[in-house]
Amino acid sequence: MSAVNMEKPIPKEKPSVANLGIKLFYDSMIAQNTRCVQIEWVPPIKQSAEVEELLNEFL
């Protein structure tokens, strides 16, 4: 399928928005009466190099 055929159109009406990051931007969407959710994201846990090495050894 070509890119044109599968192209998602530019929104002509108020778009629905998922906001991931700066909360001010979520507040702005709500103030503009746009459907918006704030994604409750937390950074993935980073393993130290030492732990990673041990895991690699055992798994």
Place this chain on the structure above:
Amino acid sequence: MKKVFLLKNRYVDSVTLMTVAAEISALDGIDGAECGMGTKQNLDILKELGYGLPADVTMNDVMIALDAGGEAAMKDACAYVERSLSTGHSRRQKVYHDVDSIGEGEFDILQLSLPGEYAVKEAYKAIDKGIHVFMFTADISLEEEHDLKVYARDHGCLMMGPDAGVGLLGGVAMAAGSIVKSGPIGIIGASGSGSQEVACLIEQMGSGVTCVLGTGGRDLKKAVGGVSMMADMDRLERDADTKLICLVSMLADREVMEKVLEKADTLTKPVVAVFLGADSALYEGHRVTGTYDLTEAAKACVKQVTGKEPQLGMTGEEIEALAARTADAISPERKYFRGLYTGGTFAEETLMTYREQAPEIVMHTNRDNTQYAVRLKTHKQSEGNTLLDMGDLDFTAEAPHTVFDPAQRALRFQQELDDPQVAVIAMDIILGPGVAPDPVSCYLPMIRQHPEVKYVFAVCGGEGDPQGKDKIKKQLREAGVIVAESDHESAMISAAIMKKLEARTA
């Protein structure tokens, strides 16, 4: 007493946390406050400030460090933080934790501003779900940016950014953009404040826009190759509502700009282009209407869609007369210009205008990669004539961006007023639903207190912006500020004043 409170397993962006910290610092009983994620860097800062750290803190926790007179003030401050960070979810609403938890067709756009190391992965996931991506995040390599943009284009999605500051889709302003009336002009911009200015001036001259597609400021760099700008041109060529396409950028890689103009040659719709700082040779041989500043670009767009010559701002004679009156009212010991800008394109357009109109004036700046000024020794101290880009990392690493919270610029404004040699202060005021709700009140008492300094401001905003463009302009004019109709006019006015002061001291 000093104490650190934790919101466990919660991510909040640094802009919000810096803003909240500034707000709680002003509460009764609070002597100092810091908010940040539990990163090593933030832990080191708190240790240095004398805070004891909770044993269970991890980088996935929000830290609220309070220096307060008592427990009650601390409790109030913590409650304030919780209220400020609340997104108003009710228990019955679905909670999303990442892009994986979004169902097919649930959302049109992912507005993304996570740190770069996490943002790219989430952007790819969104594209796989057929969701357009608007990415405010800037700390991504040019190679990653190129690959992400090609992937989005080939999967039929818009990739706005990385480093996209403004956008307008379906009448909704993204990030720091403005709400502008709809009309026949489609804007594609590799310059946030530049695109916003062109859109707002188009509205001011009686027309409107179908959309503002921000490509991010690095789209026309060699390594990215203008992928988004060219994909967006194809889209707007097919868009029935768009009758004219306007391209906005600062000066970029010559080959990429040529490629973009060659692409424009293949379209059937008229195209107006502004590449700030470009020479006429760039546009020669192409069918685009080439323009040289943002105001001229907006005027060319409106003229082509309405068939009438649009009117905006003062004539050259009116600017000269205003400059002469203003310069006469400035005492001889005051001789320097200070520009405090938040929009990078406004800073560049002003520097460019000074070079054209008043080349005898040596300007200092903290901006990188500008051909129009001398580099400041430090951004903390102005030298002679200085124009600061306060949206630069020099300033945003220390405090929230002035466009979101004017406190940092207000402090610098006072610093400039303390210099007895300052004659003129110029600033841009940017409006929009995602930026500071009250961007000017903090300056008004200082302006009234110092009528010996002259002020030249430009207000960039749409009629739909919540701050009220006319109200803001009126407040400024009543305080004695010269309010220009555009950034370019503001630069023309202040350059004309400074030219007269320079001639006086020469």
